[in-house]
Amino acid sequence: MLSRLALRPFRPIKASEVTVNSTRNAYIHFKRKWDVNSYDEMRELRKMLGSITDKDAMMATIANRCEEPDKAEWPEPNRMTRRAGVIAKKLGCMSYWTRDGESHAMCALQILDSTVMDVSVMGPDDRTGVWMAGGQMTAEEIAKTPDYKLEPFRARSMHPCHEVRFMGTSIDSLLPVKTVLGSSHFRCGQFVDVLGTSIDRGFQGGMKRHGFKGLPASHGVTRAHRAIGAIGHKKDGLWRGTKMPGHMGGYRRYARCMRVVRVDHKNNVIFVRGRHTIGYITEFVSIHDATYYPPHSAVPHPTHFTARDGELPEQQFWDEVIQPGSDTFVFEGESN
Template sequence: MYSLILRRLNSTAALPAVSKRQLISPMAVPALKSVAPLPFKSPEAKRLRKRLLDRPGLIGVKRGMTQFYSRNGDRVPATVLEIDQVEVVYNKTVDKNGYYAVQVGYGHKLKNQTKAMLGHYRNAKVSPKETLFEFEVKDENGLVPVGSQLKADHFKPGQFVDVISKTKGKGFSGVMKRWNFSGLPATHGTSLAHRSAGSTGMNTTPARVLPGKKMAGHLGDEWNTIFNLEVLDVNAEKGYILVKGCVSGSNGSYVQIRDALKKYGSHILQDK
C-alpha cells in the first residue's frame, strides 16, 4: 500500500505544468455543459419520433364511384372526391401549440355558427366553413399563409395519396361479423348459441375479462386510412380528384387527402 502511494506521488510530481493542489481540487476538473434528455412520453419526443410530410393535404367530399379509361384503354374503378373552397384557417407552431400543423376548412356554411368560430374565421379572413381538419407537418417550412386557397391541382396525376375517412356505421354486431369468429359447432349439444363468442373469461386467476377482449359491440363509424391510392385525374376548375380504387365511407362524407406518408414522409430525426 505504501509503495502504491509513493508511485502515485512520483507520477504526479513528474507533471511540470499541473500542481498537486490542482489535481486534488474538484474545481480543477473542467465542467461540461449537458442537455437534459427528453422524456420518452413528452410532446416534443413524440413529435420527433413521428413520420411527417412536408406540406398539408386537402379536404374533400366523397361523391361516389365511376370508371376511368387510361391511355392504354384499360378500365379501372375510380372514386370521385369533390374539392370546394378549401382554405387555410390557422397555423399551429411548436412555441404555441407544441407541434407544427395547418388547419384547413372546407366549403361554406353560415348557419349554426357560434360567435367564437365566427371570430376565428374573421381573423383568418375566410368564409365560415362546413368542417375543419388539421394536417401536421414536419417543420415551419410546411406552414401555408392563412387565407390561402388550396385547389385540386395541389396533387398531380400519377402520384400516390392517402385518404382518411370514417367507415359506414353498422350498429351492434356479433363476433362473427365484427371479428370473423368461426362460431360454435353446429351440432353435438350446441343449443341456441351457434354464433356466440363462447368463453371470454379465465380461471380463478385473474378471474376477470381482460381489457381489449374481442367481443360483440359497435361496428364501423371509425376513422380508416387507405394508403397509396393513385391519382388518376385532377381538375382544378371543376373541383374534383379521381383516385384509383375505393374509399371508406358513404357518399357525402368528408375525407382527408394527403401525400402518401409511406412514400413521401420521413422522420424528423433522420433528416437531422
C-alpha cells in the same frame, strides 16, 4: 441490430417531434431509432429551425414569396418536407380501364376550396402546420349556427365553413393565411393518404365485427348459431383485447397509399384508385401526401402557383389509364 432497422420503411420526421427551446437551438426527439438516417439531415434541420426568430417576420417572408412565386427563391424539398393537406368530400365510386385491359375501381373526392385559416409554428403543443377550412356554409346554415362558432371566421374576414382541421406540415411548406388549395395541389400518379371517419354500424356481434365462423347449424346447437363460442379460461377475467361483440365503426381511420389516377381541374375533383376510402358518401375527408412513399417528382412545392407552374388542362390522367373517347383497340392492316 442496425441491419434489421435498415430494412424497415422510412417514415419522414413529423413536425411534432421537433422542438425549439428558449435559446432557439433546435433539437429532435426521435420516437423510433430508425428515424435517424444521417447526421447531415439533423444538421440541416437545426440550421433551418435556428434561423427562426419571429413568427410574424417568417410569415411575412412566406407571403412575399407567394405574391410573386415565379421570382421568389423557394427551398428545395427534401426527405423531411411535408406539404399541407386539403379537405374534400367523398362523392362515390366508379371504374376505369387500364391499357392492359383490366378494370379497376376508383373513388371520386371533391376538394372544397380548402383555405388556410391560421398558421401554427411550434405552438404550445409543439406542432407546426396550418389550420384548413373547407365546405362553405349556406345563408340558412349560417343563420342557425351559434355566434361562438362564427367568430373565428369573422375575425379573419372569411366565409364560415363546415370543417376546420389541422394539417401538419414542415416549416418550408407553410402557406400564408387565406391561401386556397384546389385539385392542382396534386398530380396524377402520386400516392396519397385519405383520413376519414369509418361508417358507424353500432353494436354488432362477433360474426359481423370480427368475421367469426359461428356455431354449427345442427348437432346439438339450439338458438346459439351466431354465438362466438369459448372466450378463454383465465380465472381473474378476460385477456385484454379479446375479440368480442361490441361497438363497430365510427373511428378515425386512414386509407393508405392510394394512387391518384385522374384529376378534374374544372370541377375540382381527384380520383384515387380503390373503393376502400373511409366513410359515407358526402363525408368530409382529409387528403395528404402518402407517408410511406417518397414524394412524387412532379408535385409542386409548397403548392401550385399559376404564375410559376403555368396553366393546367381541365382533365389529367395517369399514364396507365385509358382516357374517355380514345381508341381502346387499334387494328392495323396486314402487310403484303
